[in-house]
Amino acid sequence: MDFSAVNWLAVIVAAVVAWLFGAAWYMxxxxxxxxxxxxxxxxxSKSPLPFVISFVAEIV
Incomplete structure (x- = not known):
């Protein structure tokens, strides 16, 4: 599979936007x-781990 044509900036921006929307929704x-x-x-407990895992899942 060739990933050279992937716009990585768009992938990161989309992941951040989806993560922020999900955070606002669940808050x-x-x-x-x-x-x-x-x-x-x-x-x-106030662990940042769920936030990190959800962001990584958004990217994947």
Whole structure:
């Protein structure tokens, strides 16, 4: 497979835009979900790993 014709800047920009859209979407839904799941945000771990994994998945 030849990747020489791929516009890598467009791929990165599309991944960033998709990641930002997903972040905005799920931030809007996070509070109702946390309430329904009976989770306390103060007790949850604050790892950046889910954000990194989701961004890598957007690129792939």
């Amino acid at each position: 809007g839904l996070s509070q109702p979900w946390l309430k329904a799941a009976k989770l306390d945000p103060a007790t949850m």
